[in-house]
Amino acid sequence: MDTPWLDRRQLRAWIRLRAVLELLPGVLDAQLRRDSGLTEFEYYTLAMLSEAPGRTLRMTELAQQTNATLPRLSHVVTRLEGRGLLERVPCPEDRRAINARLTDHGWAKVRQAAPGHVATVRHHIVDVLTDEQLDQVTAISDAILAELDPSRAVAALYTRYDEASDGDDGSPDDAEARRRDGRTDSSQA
Amino acid sequence: MDTPWLDRRQLRAWIRLRAVLELLPGVLDAQLRRDSGLTEFEYYTLAMLSEAPGRTLRMTELAQQTNATLPRLSHVVTRLEGRGLLERVPCPEDRRAINARLTDHGWAKVRQAAPGHVATVRHHIVDVLTDEQLDQVTAISDAILAELDPSRAVAALYTRYDEASDGDDGSPDDAEARRRDGRTDSSQA
Protein backbone atom coordinates (compact mmCIF):
# COMPACT_ATOMS: atom_id res chain seq x y z
CA MET A 1 0.00 0.00 0.00
CA ASP A 2 1.78 3.04 -1.14
CA THR A 3 0.38 6.23 0.15
CA PRO A 4 0.70 9.10 -2.21
CA TRP A 5 1.73 12.13 -0.28
CA LEU A 6 0.25 15.51 -0.93
CA ASP A 7 2.01 17.76 -3.34
CA ARG A 8 2.53 21.41 -2.62
CA ARG A 9 -0.65 22.66 -4.18
CA GLN A 10 -2.75 20.11 -2.37
CA LEU A 11 -1.04 20.65 0.92
CA ARG A 12 -1.36 24.39 0.66
CA ALA A 13 -5.07 24.14 0.06
CA TRP A 14 -5.53 21.68 2.88
CA ILE A 15 -3.56 23.61 5.45
CA ARG A 16 -5.57 26.71 4.78
CA LEU A 17 -8.87 24.93 4.73
CA ARG A 18 -7.94 23.37 8.01
CA ALA A 19 -7.27 26.76 9.51
CA VAL A 20 -10.69 27.93 8.44
CA LEU A 21 -12.24 24.81 9.86
CA GLU A 22 -10.53 25.46 13.12
CA LEU A 23 -11.10 29.18 13.49
CA LEU A 24 -14.39 30.00 11.85
CA PRO A 25 -16.76 28.09 14.13
CA GLY A 26 -15.31 29.71 17.20
CA VAL A 27 -15.86 33.19 15.84
CA LEU A 28 -19.46 32.54 14.91
CA ASP A 29 -20.10 30.88 18.20
CA ALA A 30 -18.59 33.69 20.19
CA GLN A 31 -20.74 36.32 18.55
CA LEU A 32 -23.97 34.44 19.15
CA ARG A 33 -23.04 33.59 22.69
CA ARG A 34 -22.19 37.15 23.47
CA ASP A 35 -25.15 38.82 21.79
CA SER A 36 -27.86 36.26 22.24
CA GLY A 37 -26.76 33.63 24.72
CA LEU A 38 -27.02 30.95 22.08
CA THR A 39 -24.63 28.43 20.67
CA GLU A 40 -24.28 28.48 16.95
CA PHE A 41 -25.81 25.05 16.95
CA GLU A 42 -28.67 26.16 19.16
CA TYR A 43 -29.26 29.07 16.86
CA TYR A 44 -29.49 26.86 13.81
CA THR A 45 -31.75 24.50 15.60
CA LEU A 46 -34.15 27.32 16.30
CA ALA A 47 -33.63 28.78 12.85
CA MET A 48 -34.51 25.54 11.11
CA LEU A 49 -37.63 25.27 13.17
CA SER A 50 -38.56 28.84 12.41
CA GLU A 51 -38.52 28.05 8.71
CA ALA A 52 -40.47 24.84 8.99
CA PRO A 53 -44.20 24.65 8.43
CA GLY A 54 -45.92 25.23 11.73
CA ARG A 55 -42.51 25.92 13.20
CA THR A 56 -42.41 22.23 13.88
CA LEU A 57 -40.11 19.41 12.87
CA ARG A 58 -39.59 15.85 13.88
CA MET A 59 -36.39 15.23 15.76
CA THR A 60 -34.87 13.12 13.04
CA GLU A 61 -35.58 15.67 10.38
CA LEU A 62 -34.28 18.45 12.53
CA ALA A 63 -31.15 16.46 13.19
CA GLN A 64 -30.55 16.10 9.47
CA GLN A 65 -31.09 19.75 8.79
CA THR A 66 -28.62 20.75 11.44
CA ASN A 67 -26.12 18.05 10.55
CA ALA A 68 -26.28 16.63 14.02
CA THR A 69 -26.58 13.20 15.48
CA LEU A 70 -29.77 12.37 17.24
CA PRO A 71 -28.26 12.07 20.71
CA ARG A 72 -26.68 15.44 20.35
CA LEU A 73 -29.89 17.01 19.20
CA SER A 74 -31.80 15.38 22.00
CA HIS A 75 -29.54 16.95 24.58
CA VAL A 76 -29.72 20.34 22.96
CA VAL A 77 -33.48 20.19 22.66
CA THR A 78 -33.71 19.30 26.31
CA ARG A 79 -31.77 22.40 27.21
CA LEU A 80 -33.71 24.63 24.85
CA GLU A 81 -36.94 23.23 26.16
CA GLY A 82 -35.79 24.03 29.66
CA ARG A 83 -35.30 27.61 28.58
CA GLY A 84 -38.73 27.73 27.06
CA LEU A 85 -37.53 28.30 23.52
CA LEU A 86 -39.18 25.21 22.11
CA GLU A 87 -41.33 22.34 23.26
CA ARG A 88 -41.59 18.64 22.62
CA VAL A 89 -44.89 17.44 21.24
CA PRO A 90 -45.63 13.77 20.69
CA CYS A 91 -46.21 13.00 17.04
CA PRO A 92 -49.74 11.68 16.50
CA GLU A 93 -48.91 9.78 13.33
CA ASP A 94 -45.96 7.86 14.70
CA ARG A 95 -45.85 7.37 18.38
CA ARG A 96 -42.14 6.75 18.34
CA ALA A 97 -41.54 10.21 17.00
CA ILE A 98 -41.42 13.55 18.71
CA ASN A 99 -42.10 16.92 17.21
CA ALA A 100 -40.03 19.85 18.27
CA ARG A 101 -42.02 23.05 18.04
CA LEU A 102 -40.75 26.56 18.41
CA THR A 103 -42.50 28.58 21.10
CA ASP A 104 -43.30 32.23 20.70
CA HIS A 105 -40.43 32.95 22.98
CA GLY A 106 -38.17 30.90 20.76
CA TRP A 107 -39.47 32.65 17.69
CA ALA A 108 -38.74 36.01 19.24
CA LYS A 109 -35.29 34.79 20.17
CA VAL A 110 -34.43 33.79 16.64
CA ARG A 111 -35.68 37.05 15.26
CA GLN A 112 -33.60 38.92 17.78
CA ALA A 113 -30.49 36.87 17.15
CA ALA A 114 -30.66 36.67 13.38
CA PRO A 115 -29.44 40.10 12.32
CA GLY A 116 -26.28 39.94 14.36
CA HIS A 117 -25.49 36.47 13.20
CA VAL A 118 -26.12 37.27 9.58
CA ALA A 119 -23.97 40.34 9.93
CA THR A 120 -21.18 38.17 11.26
CA VAL A 121 -21.48 35.69 8.44
CA ARG A 122 -21.47 38.57 6.02
CA HIS A 123 -18.49 40.18 7.61
CA HIS A 124 -16.36 37.09 7.76
CA ILE A 125 -17.42 35.25 4.65
CA VAL A 126 -19.81 36.79 2.20
CA ASP A 127 -18.25 40.21 2.08
CA VAL A 128 -14.72 38.98 1.64
CA LEU A 129 -15.59 36.79 -1.32
CA THR A 130 -16.66 37.63 -4.83
CA ASP A 131 -19.88 36.27 -6.28
CA GLU A 132 -17.78 33.95 -8.35
CA GLN A 133 -16.04 32.66 -5.27
CA LEU A 134 -19.36 32.12 -3.55
CA ASP A 135 -20.38 29.84 -6.37
CA GLN A 136 -17.06 28.10 -6.08
CA VAL A 137 -17.72 27.53 -2.42
CA THR A 138 -21.02 25.94 -3.34
CA ALA A 139 -19.47 23.67 -5.93
CA ILE A 140 -16.55 22.68 -3.74
CA SER A 141 -18.74 22.02 -0.74
CA ASP A 142 -21.04 19.95 -2.88
CA ALA A 143 -18.18 17.81 -4.06
CA ILE A 144 -16.94 17.27 -0.54
CA LEU A 145 -20.38 16.62 0.87
CA ALA A 146 -21.19 14.12 -1.84
CA GLU A 147 -18.29 12.02 -0.63
CA LEU A 148 -18.76 12.83 3.00
CA ASP A 149 -22.40 12.06 3.10
CA PRO A 150 -23.01 9.34 0.56
CA SER A 151 -26.50 8.76 1.84
CA ARG A 152 -27.33 12.26 0.67
CA ALA A 153 -29.01 12.92 3.97
CA VAL A 154 -27.85 16.47 3.98
CA ALA A 155 -28.89 16.84 0.39
CA ALA A 156 -32.49 17.21 1.43
CA LEU A 157 -31.68 20.48 3.06
CA TYR A 158 -29.04 21.93 0.95
CA THR A 159 -30.87 21.34 -2.25
CA ARG A 160 -33.54 23.56 -0.86
CA TYR A 161 -31.50 26.62 -1.53
CA ASP A 162 -30.91 25.92 -5.16
CA GLU A 163 -32.67 28.06 -7.68
CA ALA A 164 -35.41 25.48 -7.70
CA SER A 165 -38.54 27.28 -6.74
CA ASP A 166 -39.63 30.48 -8.30
CA GLY A 167 -42.46 30.99 -5.89
CA ASP A 168 -41.57 30.09 -2.41
CA ASP A 169 -40.98 26.81 -0.74
CA GLY A 170 -44.29 27.25 0.81
CA SER A 171 -44.71 27.74 4.46
CA PRO A 172 -46.08 30.99 5.80
CA ASP A 173 -43.45 31.20 8.48
CA ASP A 174 -40.91 30.58 5.87
CA ALA A 175 -42.24 33.38 3.80
CA GLU A 176 -41.95 35.69 6.70
CA ALA A 177 -38.38 34.73 7.27
CA ARG A 178 -37.58 35.03 3.62
CA ARG A 179 -39.31 38.30 3.20
CA ARG A 180 -36.21 39.92 4.50
CA ASP A 181 -34.44 39.12 1.26
CA GLY A 182 -35.78 42.33 -0.03
CA ARG A 183 -32.69 44.33 0.50
CA THR A 184 -30.68 45.35 -2.46
CA ASP A 185 -27.13 45.70 -1.48
CA SER A 186 -24.49 45.63 -4.13
CA SER A 187 -22.07 44.46 -1.53
CA GLN A 188 -18.65 45.88 -1.39
CA ALA A 189 -15.77 43.51 -1.56
CA MET B 1 -29.50 49.32 10.19
CA ASP B 2 -31.00 47.73 7.13
CA THR B 3 -31.58 44.04 7.48
CA PRO B 4 -28.71 42.63 5.57
CA TRP B 5 -30.24 39.29 4.75
CA LEU B 6 -28.50 36.92 2.41
CA ASP B 7 -29.65 36.48 -1.13
CA ARG B 8 -30.07 33.07 -2.64
CA ARG B 9 -26.59 32.65 -3.96
CA GLN B 10 -25.02 33.74 -0.70
CA LEU B 11 -27.31 31.62 1.40
CA ARG B 12 -26.69 28.59 -0.74
CA ALA B 13 -22.94 28.94 -0.41
CA TRP B 14 -23.14 29.52 3.31
CA ILE B 15 -25.47 26.63 4.04
CA ARG B 16 -23.18 24.27 2.23
CA LEU B 17 -20.03 25.61 3.75
CA ARG B 18 -21.63 25.26 7.12
CA ALA B 19 -22.38 21.63 6.43
CA VAL B 20 -18.75 21.03 5.58
CA LEU B 21 -17.67 22.84 8.70
CA GLU B 22 -19.95 20.66 10.73
CA LEU B 23 -19.26 17.29 9.17
CA LEU B 24 -15.67 17.27 8.02
CA PRO B 25 -13.90 17.56 11.37
CA GLY B 26 -15.83 14.64 12.76
CA VAL B 27 -14.84 12.37 9.92
CA LEU B 28 -11.16 13.22 10.19
CA ASP B 29 -11.28 12.86 13.91
CA ALA B 30 -12.99 9.51 13.79
CA GLN B 31 -10.42 8.01 11.47
CA LEU B 32 -7.48 9.13 13.57
CA ARG B 33 -9.12 8.03 16.77
CA ARG B 34 -9.92 4.63 15.37
CA ASP B 35 -6.60 3.94 13.69
CA SER B 36 -4.18 5.72 15.96
CA GLY B 37 -5.90 6.70 19.16
CA LEU B 38 -5.26 10.34 18.45
CA THR B 39 -7.46 13.36 18.15
CA GLU B 40 -7.05 15.32 14.97
CA PHE B 41 -5.77 18.14 17.10
CA GLU B 42 -3.35 15.85 18.90
CA TYR B 43 -2.14 14.57 15.58
CA TYR B 44 -1.45 18.04 14.29
CA THR B 45 0.28 18.96 17.48
CA LEU B 46 2.65 16.06 17.05
CA ALA B 47 2.93 16.70 13.32
CA MET B 48 3.95 20.31 13.80
CA LEU B 49 6.56 19.24 16.28
CA SER B 50 7.84 16.60 13.93
CA GLU B 51 8.50 19.26 11.34
CA ALA B 52 10.17 21.66 13.68
CA PRO B 53 13.94 21.87 14.04
CA GLY B 54 14.99 19.52 16.79
CA ARG B 55 11.38 18.37 16.92
CA THR B 56 10.94 21.12 19.43
CA LEU B 57 8.75 24.19 19.64
CA ARG B 58 7.86 26.68 22.28
CA MET B 59 4.31 26.42 23.51
CA THR B 60 3.24 29.75 22.09
CA GLU B 61 4.62 28.95 18.68
CA LEU B 62 3.06 25.54 18.70
CA ALA B 63 -0.25 27.07 19.66
CA GLN B 64 -0.11 29.40 16.69
CA GLN B 65 0.76 26.64 14.27
CA THR B 66 -2.14 24.53 15.43
CA ASN B 67 -4.57 27.44 15.62
CA ALA B 68 -5.17 26.77 19.27
CA THR B 69 -5.36 28.88 22.36
CA LEU B 70 -2.63 28.46 24.91
CA PRO B 71 -4.82 26.95 27.62
CA ARG B 72 -6.11 24.38 25.21
CA LEU B 73 -2.64 23.48 24.08
CA SER B 74 -1.43 23.26 27.63
CA HIS B 75 -4.05 20.69 28.48
CA VAL B 76 -3.38 18.69 25.37
CA VAL B 77 0.35 18.74 25.95
CA THR B 78 -0.21 17.53 29.47
CA ARG B 79 -2.13 14.56 28.17
CA LEU B 80 0.35 13.81 25.42
CA GLU B 81 3.17 14.09 27.91
CA GLY B 82 1.42 11.61 30.12
CA ARG B 83 1.33 9.21 27.23
CA GLY B 84 5.03 9.69 26.59
CA LEU B 85 4.56 11.17 23.14
CA LEU B 86 6.30 14.41 23.95
CA GLU B 87 8.02 16.11 26.85
CA ARG B 88 8.21 19.53 28.36
CA VAL B 89 11.65 21.06 28.52
CA PRO B 90 12.29 24.39 30.18
CA CYS B 91 13.56 26.95 27.74
CA PRO B 92 17.03 28.12 28.77
CA GLU B 93 16.77 31.48 27.03
CA ASP B 94 13.50 32.54 28.56
CA ARG B 95 12.60 30.99 31.84
CA ARG B 96 8.94 31.77 31.38
CA ALA B 97 8.85 29.65 28.29
CA ILE B 98 8.56 25.91 27.84
CA ASN B 99 9.71 23.84 24.93
CA ALA B 100 7.61 20.93 23.83
CA ARG B 101 9.77 18.23 22.34
CA LEU B 102 8.65 15.15 20.51
CA THR B 103 9.92 11.92 21.99
CA ASP B 104 10.99 8.98 19.89
CA HIS B 105 7.76 7.35 20.81
CA GLY B 106 5.88 10.39 19.61
CA TRP B 107 7.86 10.45 16.43
CA ALA B 108 7.02 6.84 15.77
CA LYS B 109 3.40 7.60 16.49
CA VAL B 110 3.19 10.36 13.93
CA ARG B 111 4.87 8.24 11.31
CA GLN B 112 2.45 5.46 11.99
CA ALA B 113 -0.57 7.70 11.93
CA ALA B 114 0.31 9.87 8.97
CA PRO B 115 -0.47 7.60 6.03
CA GLY B 116 -3.97 6.83 7.17
CA HIS B 117 -4.71 10.43 7.88
CA VAL B 118 -3.36 11.61 4.57
CA ALA B 119 -5.38 8.95 2.83
CA THR B 120 -8.48 10.26 4.53
CA VAL B 121 -7.76 13.82 3.56
CA ARG B 122 -7.16 12.65 0.04
CA HIS B 123 -10.30 10.64 -0.07
CA HIS B 124 -12.59 13.29 1.27
CA ILE B 125 -11.06 16.42 -0.12
CA VAL B 126 -8.19 16.27 -2.52
CA ASP B 127 -9.51 13.51 -4.72
CA VAL B 128 -12.96 15.00 -5.11
CA LEU B 129 -11.65 18.37 -6.23
CA THR B 130 -9.90 19.46 -9.39
CA ASP B 131 -6.55 21.20 -9.27
CA GLU B 132 -8.34 24.38 -10.14
CA GLN B 133 -10.70 23.94 -7.25
CA LEU B 134 -7.81 23.31 -4.91
CA ASP B 135 -6.39 26.67 -5.84
CA GLN B 136 -9.80 28.18 -5.30
CA VAL B 137 -9.85 26.67 -1.83
CA THR B 138 -6.54 28.34 -1.16
CA ALA B 139 -7.70 31.72 -2.39
CA ILE B 140 -11.02 31.56 -0.61
CA SER B 141 -9.48 30.42 2.65
CA ASP B 142 -6.91 33.16 2.41
CA ALA B 143 -9.62 35.75 2.01
CA ILE B 144 -11.52 34.43 4.98
CA LEU B 145 -8.46 34.05 7.14
CA ALA B 146 -7.28 37.54 6.39
CA GLU B 147 -10.46 38.87 7.94
CA LEU B 148 -10.65 36.24 10.61
CA ASP B 149 -7.15 36.62 11.81
CA PRO B 150 -6.24 40.24 11.28
CA SER B 151 -3.12 39.91 13.37
CA ARG B 152 -1.86 37.51 10.74
CA ALA B 153 -0.83 35.12 13.45
CA VAL B 154 -1.75 32.18 11.33
CA ALA B 155 -0.02 33.74 8.40
CA ALA B 156 3.29 32.67 9.80
CA LEU B 157 2.38 29.09 9.23
CA TYR B 158 0.30 29.16 6.18
CA THR B 159 2.68 31.28 4.23
CA ARG B 160 5.16 28.55 4.75
CA TYR B 161 3.44 26.42 2.19
CA ASP B 162 3.61 28.88 -0.61
CA GLU B 163 5.95 28.22 -3.44
CA ALA B 164 8.78 29.46 -1.30
CA SER B 165 11.31 26.73 -0.84
CA ASP B 166 11.88 23.50 -2.60
CA GLY B 167 12.00 20.24 -0.78
CA ASP B 168 9.69 21.65 1.76
CA ASP B 169 6.28 20.26 1.27
CA GLY B 170 5.48 20.41 4.91
CA SER B 171 4.20 16.93 5.47
CA PRO B 172 4.63 15.30 8.82
CA ASP B 173 7.19 13.14 7.15
CA ASP B 174 8.77 16.31 6.07
CA ALA B 175 11.36 15.96 8.74
CA GLU B 176 12.21 12.70 7.15
CA ALA B 177 12.72 14.48 3.90
CA ARG B 178 15.01 16.90 5.64
CA ARG B 179 17.06 14.14 7.02
CA ARG B 180 17.37 12.69 3.59
CA ASP B 181 18.49 16.03 2.35
CA GLY B 182 21.07 16.04 5.03
CA ARG B 183 19.53 19.05 6.60
CA THR B 184 20.35 18.15 10.10
CA ASP B 185 19.14 20.73 12.46
CA SER B 186 20.40 20.62 15.95
CA SER B 187 19.72 22.98 18.79
CA GLN B 188 16.43 24.69 19.04
CA ALA B 189 15.30 27.91 17.44
Added chain:
DNA sequence: AGAGCAAACTTGTCGCTACAACTATTCCTG
Protein backbone atom coordinates in the same frame (compact mmCIF):
# COMPACT_ATOMS: atom_id res chain seq x y z
C1' DA C 1 -50.53 -13.72 14.53
C1' DG C 2 -46.31 -13.44 16.60
C1' DA C 3 -41.23 -13.26 16.31
C1' DG C 4 -37.62 -10.52 14.98
C1' DC C 5 -35.71 -6.58 13.30
C1' DA C 6 -35.45 -1.69 12.38
C1' DA C 7 -36.49 3.07 13.57
C1' DA C 8 -37.03 7.05 16.74
C1' DC C 9 -35.53 8.86 20.81
C1' DT C 10 -33.52 9.21 25.47
C1' DT C 11 -30.09 8.80 29.01
C1' DG C 12 -25.57 8.34 31.23
C1' DT C 13 -20.83 8.90 31.16
C1' DC C 14 -16.44 10.52 29.62
C1' DG C 15 -13.29 13.62 27.41
C1' DC C 16 -12.26 17.84 25.39
C1' DT C 17 -12.48 23.01 25.00
C1' DA C 18 -13.49 27.72 26.38
C1' DC C 19 -13.19 31.04 29.91
C1' DA C 20 -11.47 32.95 33.82
C1' DA C 21 -8.21 33.34 37.35
C1' DC C 22 -3.50 32.73 38.92
C1' DT C 23 1.86 32.35 39.05
C1' DA C 24 6.22 33.35 37.41
C1' DT C 25 9.44 35.65 34.55
C1' DT C 26 10.87 39.55 31.50
C1' DC C 27 10.41 44.06 29.53
C1' DC C 28 9.97 48.88 29.88
C1' DT C 29 10.22 53.42 31.70
C1' DG C 30 11.01 57.13 34.68
Added chain:
DNA sequence: CAGGAATAGTTGTAGCGACAAGTTTGCTCT
Protein backbone atom coordinates in the same frame (compact mmCIF):
# COMPACT_ATOMS: atom_id res chain seq x y z
C1' DC D 1 17.11 50.12 39.39
C1' DA D 2 12.77 49.87 41.37
C1' DG D 3 7.95 48.96 39.99
C1' DG D 4 4.20 48.45 36.86
C1' DA D 5 2.87 46.33 32.60
C1' DA D 6 3.24 42.71 29.40
C1' DT D 7 4.43 37.90 28.24
C1' DA D 8 4.44 32.70 28.86
C1' DG D 9 2.15 29.11 30.87
C1' DT D 10 -0.77 26.49 34.09
C1' DT D 11 -4.92 25.18 36.50
C1' DG D 12 -9.80 24.86 37.79
C1' DT D 13 -14.43 24.70 36.37
C1' DA D 14 -18.37 24.41 33.69
C1' DG D 15 -20.64 22.93 29.55
C1' DC D 16 -21.07 20.68 25.20
C1' DG D 17 -20.61 16.59 22.08
C1' DA D 18 -19.47 11.57 21.11
C1' DC D 19 -20.39 6.97 22.09
C1' DA D 20 -22.72 3.25 23.95
C1' DA D 21 -26.74 1.31 25.96
C1' DG D 22 -31.56 1.15 26.81
C1' DT D 23 -36.74 1.77 25.66
C1' DT D 24 -40.65 2.07 23.05
C1' DT D 25 -43.07 1.74 18.75
C1' DG D 26 -43.65 0.26 13.99
C1' DC D 27 -42.64 -2.95 10.15
C1' DT D 28 -42.15 -7.43 7.86
C1' DC D 29 -42.30 -12.19 6.85
C1' DT D 30 -43.82 -16.69 7.10
